[in-house]
Amino acid sequence: MSKTILVIGTFDTKDAELGYLIGKIKGQGGNVLTMDVSVLGDTAQPIDITKHEVAASAGETIDSLIALGEEGEAFEKMSAGAAATTLRLYKEGRIDGMICLGGTMGTDLALDCAQALPIGVPKYIVSTVAGSPLICAERMAADVQFILWAGGLYGLNPLCKSSLSQAAGAVLGAAEAVEPPAFDRPVIGMTSLGSSCLKYMKRLHPELSKRGYDVAVFHTTGMGGMAFERLAADGAFACVMDFSLQELVNVLHASLVSAGADRLTGAGRSGTPQMVAPGASDILDLAGWQEIPARFTDRPFHQHNRLIKNVAFNAGERAVLADAIVERLAGATGPTEYFLPLHGIEEWDKPGEPAHDPEGLAAFIAASKSAANGRVQMTELHCHINDTAFCDAVLAKLDAWVAEGIVPSGVRA
Secondary structure, eight states, rough: OOEEEEEOOOOTTTTHHHHHHHHHHHHHEEEEEEEEEOOSSSSSSSSSHHHHHHHTTTOOOOHHHHHHOOOOHHHHHHHHHHHHHHHHHHHTOHHHHEEEESHHHHHHHHHHHHHHHHSSSSSEETTTTTTOSSGGGGSSOOTTTTOOOTTTTTSSSHHHHHHHHHHHHHHHHHHHOOOOOOOSSEEEEEEOOOOOOOOOHHHHHHHHHTTTEEEEEETTHHHHHHHHHHHHHTTOOSEEEEOHHHHHHHHTTTTTSSTTTTTTTHHHTTTTTTTEETTTTTTHHHHHHSSSOOGGTOOOEEEEEESSSEEOOHHHHHHHHHHHHHHHHHHHHHHHEEEEEETSGGGSSSSTTTOOHHHHHHHHHHHHHHHTTTSOEEEEEESSSTSSSHHHHHHHHHHOOOOOSSOSSSOOO
């Protein structure tokens, strides 16, 4: 059965480009449903979902939007209507995926439409600002795909056609090939910073699988944490094991390597049982091309690769971080266990390694104990986060939570 793709755009100004994209999708055997999100102009071709319907989904009319006299405000309301319409069309079984074209305005709207759809539904954005720091982490759906719209500002040309034809193949191919998450087994959401800095997942993953759980491990380098937080907030996980908090460091110090301002809050908002540990929270990530801020030039520095580099924190900064972690955990609405490994929190802080800093670790531990007192359930572990003893403590807590009915068993009765 042919798949149907929702094509979203301003058909008053991008009729030729959208028409070309539609032709490419249909030429591959796909079906198309069109949605116009323009405000001022009229379309030259019939549209399945008109701008008037989109505006009505936001409780507005096109005339009321025009009367606002402010393009940005009007388009923000159209974005709300477009997102609501996109979700409705999916729930009605009328679409199998979406694609939207745009510059900054169209991309802004497309991000809302993509967020409206569940994970596993193909969602593509062809944008003149794909990959730009203008697009913050918290605006991105967990599985959205971007394609840079090269030469796509105004009118068709060979470069523009190349981008659009690839996009047509990508979205239709995804709709035909996608295997949406079935969630046949309870899923545990886990975070880690690779597998050399933090190693616990190598032991935990097989043990959790034996217990009947699927394990989704998220790489905490910005986009991974963003996806993790979004899913945790949606209640997608039976339990959260958030053991890599490096992105929270980045948020607090305004790094571009960000998972968004709501890091370490998603599970707490949804009431999902969560285990937390401060893995890799002693370093700050910076984009590889960035200059190191002056206040960090006296620190140990590591160029991980051309994309990312790190600087270390001092004792005072780590104490402040300890308070921030507890503050966020204290607001959780579900069971929360904070594991504090007293012998270290990442592979490179061991004796003889470049991030070894006993003074900084001691300050962090002292501040963590003080902040958690009476506010967060904390378990002190006389081990390093990469030791077997850490994993044993985590598994013991999970087994206890299962026995108490806090976390669903992975073993079917």
